[in-house]
Amino acid sequence: MSHATCDVSVASDVVLVCIGDDDLRRDVTAALRGEWPVRTAHDDHAATESLDEAVSVVVVDLTDDVFDIDQTLDRQETDGITFETAALVEHRGQAGKRLDSYLSKPVSNDELRATVERLNRRVRYDRLLGRYYAVASEYAETASGEGHDPPELARLQERLFTLRKRLDEIVDGLDDVDAFDAALGEYDDTDDFSLR
Amino acid sequence: MTDDFDLGPAVADASNVLVAAPGIGDTADRLCGDLATADGDVPEHVVSVTIAGSPEESVEAWRDRLGPGPSLSCLTINGVSRSAASATASSVGPATIEYLDSSESVQKLGRRIAAKLDAERETVVCFDSITELQECLGQEPTFEFLHALGSRVRAGDATGYYYIDRTVHDEETMTLYSTLFDAVVETGSE
Numbered sequence: 001m002s003h004a005t006c007d008v009s010v011a012s013d014v015v016l017v018c019i020g021d022d023d024l025r026r027d028v029t030a031a032l033r034g035e036w037p038v039r040t041a042h043d044d045h046a047a048t049e050s051l052d053e054a055v056s057v058v059v060v061d062l063t064d065d066v067f068d069i070d071q072t073l074d075r076q077e078t079d080g081i082t083f084e085t086a087a088l089v090e091h092r093g094q095a096g097k098r099l100d101s102y103l104s105k106p107v108s109n110d111e112l113r114a115t116v117e118r119l120n121r122r123v124r125y126d127r128l129l130g131r132y133y134a135v136a137s138e139y140a141e142t143a144s145g146e147g148h149d150p151p152e153l154a155r156l157q158e159r160l161f162t163l164r165k166r167l168d169e170i171v172d173g174l175d176d177v178d179a180f181d182a183a184l185g186e187y188d189d190t191d192d193f194s195l196r
Numbered sequence: 197m198t199d200d201f202d203l204g205p206a207v208a209d210a211s212n213v214l215v216a217a218p219g220i221g222d223t224a225d226r227l228c229g230d231l232a233t234a235d236g237d238v239p240e241h242v243v244s245v246t247i248a249g250s251p252e253e254s255v256e257a258w259r260d261r262l263g264p265g266p267s268l269s270c271l272t273i274n275g276v277s278r279s280a281a282s283a284t285a286s287s288v289g290p291a292t293i294e295y296l297d298s299s300e301s302v303q304k305l306g307r308r309i310a311a312k313l314d315a316e317r318e319t320v321v322c323f324d325s326i327t328e329l330q331e332c333l334g335q336e337p338t339f340e341f342l343h344a345l346g347s348r349v350r351a352g353d354a355t356g357y358y359y360i361d362r363t364v365h366d367e368e369t370m371t372l373y374s375t376l377f378d379a380v381v382e383t384g385s386e
Contacts (some may be wrong), residue, residue, distance in 0.1 A: 132375075133339050140371035160375055171347040180306035183344035184337055 012054040013120055014039055018047045019059070019088070020066035028059060031109040032116060044068055053081055056123040057116050061088045063105060073098055082127055082185065084119035086112075118174075122182035125170045129183055132163045208235060210378035211350040214326075216362040216370065217384040224324035224359035225254050229261035231357055231381060232320045238262050239355075240317040244270045245309055247328035254324070255291040264290060269312050273298055273305070302333060306345055313352035321349055326360040326373060335369070342376050 015032050018041045019025035029038050039055070041047035044067055051058070051072065060067050075081050085099040088107060100122075101115050139156040142149060171179055207213060215227050225244065232239050242262070244254045251272040258268055268291035296305055313319055323345070330338045342358065349356035358377070362370060374380050 129340055129343055132343070133336055136339070136372050136375040139375060140368045143371050144366070144368040164375075167343065168347060168350075171344065172351060176307050176310040176348060177303075179344045179347060180303040180310075180341070183306075183340040184301075184303050 012037055013056045013124070014054045015116055015120075016041060016047065016050050016055045016058045016083075018067050018072075019061040020064050021061065024061065024088075028112065031112050032059075035113065036116065036120065042066075044071065047072060048075075051075055051081065051083075055081070055083050057119045058083055058085045059088070059112075059116065060085060060099075063088060063090050069099070082123060084123050086115050086119060118178065121170060121173050122178050122185075125167070125174060125179070125182045126185040128163065128167050128170060132160070132167055135159050135163060207231075207379040207381060210355070212346040212356045212358065212377045214374055214377040214380045215357050215359045216380060216382045217359070218361060218363045219384070223361075223384075224249075225257035225322060226261070227359065227381075227383065228320070228322035228324075228357040229258060232322075232355070233262070237318070239266055239320040241314055241319040242266050242268045243309060243312045243319065243321045243354075244268065244324070245305075245322065246270065246272045246324045247332065248273065249324055251293045251295075255293065258322075259291070267317075268292070269294070271296060271305070271308055271312070302329075302337065302341055306341060306348070309345060310348040310352075313348060313354050315353050319352065319354035321354055321356040323356065323358040326358055327364050335372075339373070339376065342373070346376060 013036055015036045016039045017025060017028050017032070019028060020042055022042070025040055025042065029040055032038050036057075039050045041050050047058075047060075047067060048071075058072060060069055060072070062069065069085070069087070073085070076083070084101070086101040086103060087099045088105050089102050091104055100119055103111060103115060135156060139153070139160060142153055142156060171183075174182065213231065215224070215231065217223055217227055224246075228244075232242075239262070242258055244251075244258060246254050249272070251270040254270050254272075255268060258266075270291060270293045272293065272295055274295040274297050294308070296308060309321065313321070326338065326342065329341065333341070346356060360370070360373060362382070365373075
């Protein structure tokens, strides 16, 4: 049984800005830096190096051919990293289905920040809900085990109380679509209800 | 048969209540109906969600329990044999039954339920059942879905009753799900 202390904050909520154009990358970074820690990448190699579990949102410019976004997205499965993606596109028609949000260029700072805030909240909810499930599972195992450990149960109950309060605060800021999509983040949206 | 509930303040003030009892059939609707009216009031709007049960029987159970007054929306997962009706809604008396095709995602089920919540009316959601949803999705996705749904119910000032057949699950699983709810009501004998 793990006794590791879990903080209710999740990772570092880093935004990774993947933009080849120097001026645009600087502008986007300046718009976001006041609210989130920002990393920048000017090419695929730098993006790959910078993408780790601390990253919650990737902002990527799809209007040039610098970044292989499929390779970046594959990291979600190969490395188990949870992050959301916002793509800068010339027009909405360029939008595909794999990314989480699309922003038509030129994008205002307000729109950019609102999008990152929304995606960041989705990631925080997904990650914290996964942690809540883990602690709830540990609590259920301990509570139903033969050797009851009251101090441990009390510790886990307190932990659940704190996590749930934080979870509720986060999910209350999501609309219906985002709440269910983020909650079921690792569950394929195409899976169906067929009774097994 | 109607169980007599002496609801303590923890249950009466709860937004989301786990209802643990043995059995299937109309058990969930009957228990949810009893709980929803335990304080003597009748809700103005009922959202009944059934994963594998009969929506017609659900509507009948609610009408028997509450009379013609409340508006009643029933959302059900359609089997393959009725998938062609997935996009349509039909009416049984003053109730509305909507079918969600079984090929649709669980995310869509959540959105459809949330869309039926009405903060302007006293609304009750009866979810039948956690047991069947877990059978479809597995435990962790079911747990995650229930948290998201519970947040919508709470934000919509509604009350949600979530039925679980406690003869199917071990104590550990029951305890796990109980951590999601404001209160737990256990009733009935096996």
